[in-house]
Amino acid sequence: PGRPASGITNCSPSMYFTYREENRTFQHFGVWGSGGASVTAPGEAELPRALFVTYGVLDALAVKPVLGRWFSQEDDTPGSPQTVILAHDYWQRRFGGDRSVIGRAMTINAQPYTVIGVMPQDFTFQRDFALILPQRFERERLNLGTFAYQGVARLKPGVTIEQANADLGRMLGVWLRSWPSPPGFDDAIFRNARFGPAIQ
Secondary structure, eight states: OBBOTTSOBOBOHHHHHHHHHHOSSEEEEEEEEEEEOOEEESSSOBOOEEEEEOTTHHHHHTOOOSEEOOOOTTTTSTTSOOEEEEOHHHHHHHHTTOGGGTTOEEEETTEEEEEEEEOOTTOOOSSOOSEEEEOOOOGGGOOSOOOOBEEEEEEOTTOOHHHHHHHHHHHHHHHHHHSOOOTTOOHHHHHTTOOBOOOO
16 A cells, blocks of 8 residues: 555555565565456356455465465466355355365356365455456566555564554655556656555
8 A cells, every 4th residue: 555645545456465575564465356257167157246356365364264375475366277266155156065176166256267266254354256266467567556456464473563664655656666657657656646545
């Protein structure tokens, strides 16, 4: 998270990499968004809601799957095998609660995916969802822009919000120096936005 003069803003993909690699106060960190997905196999085609999360989001929430595993850093790396985690209700409805679902194939957005986990029944999030999919960013194509994601972090033991905000303020400077501006935008637009830490 960062805050320009106009108020609260979300995270950009380049912020994800900067905060993940440069932070001194986060135990886990990731960003997430939501949207639709097209499932065409197994079973009938449907368009369930999905969460798109980077590595670190589920770790920060500290809610382990009841079956299988969380995403690893490899799962959100472009070019690695595609993986998916199921919401508990979706697992019950689509797969009949079959505990051998781990390792099963699904076709999502016309791509092959492998089921690696099922979340607990009482797991809730800010959006209703049926699937959790890895959010993959192609690092070499990123710039300062696209503030379309929300960040979530778990602080290291003993770290205060004040300390984390100070760390975030330092990292915002690193972020501004490390990434190019979007095409058609001048660097000064981002420097003059006066981004500041706003952890909640």
